[in-house]
Amino acid sequence: MKVTLPAPNRKFSLVDGLGLAGLVGLLVARYIPVAKIIPFWGCMLRETTGWPCFGCGLTRVADRVAHLNFSGAWEANPLGTVAALLFALLAVVAVLHMVFALPIPDVQLSPREWGWVRVALPIVILVNYAYVVVKTKFPHLLM
Structure with a gap:
């Protein structure tokens, strides 16, 4: 892994866009009850089959992270909670970058490190999905 620190700047970057x-997502989750306002909001797969999809629980995660209920968010979808917290961190970094010209480090992974990411990410997603399925269909197994 190679990390470089550029000169202080205020150039809009991917990190700023994600931040x-x-x-915006966390502010909407905090102040607008989307799941209650939109009548068709919800997981169609779960409503028709009873089985959750890969994204089940993400609305609850956003709402709970926005209300600082981290344990409730983790219970709804652990990987979604990590993603929501990363988005919150990126929002702070983006504000610091645009207001104070804080340089954002440039991280470059080697081909071998990218290989590990390509192997690990699907495994993490599948383990997270297994947790969501067990939590939804077989909650007695988690007691």
């Missing part, structure tokens, strides 16, 4: 998306 802005995270900020």
Whole structure:
């Protein structure tokens, strides 16, 4: 892994865009009850089959993280909670970058490290999905 620190700047980057998306998403989750306002909001797969999809629990995660209920968010979807917290961190970094010209480190992974990411990420997603399925269909197993 190679990390470089550029000169202080205020150039809008991917980190700023993700931070802005995270900020907007968490503000909407905090102040607008989307699941109650939109009548068709919800997981169609879970409503028709009873089985959760890969994204089941993400609305609850956003709402609970926005209300600082981290344990409730973790219970709904652990990987979604990590993603929501990363979006919140990116929002803080984006504000610091745009207001104070804080340089954002440039991280470059080697081909071998990218290989590990390509192997680990699907495994993490499948383990998270297994947890969501067990939590939804077989909650007695988690007692």
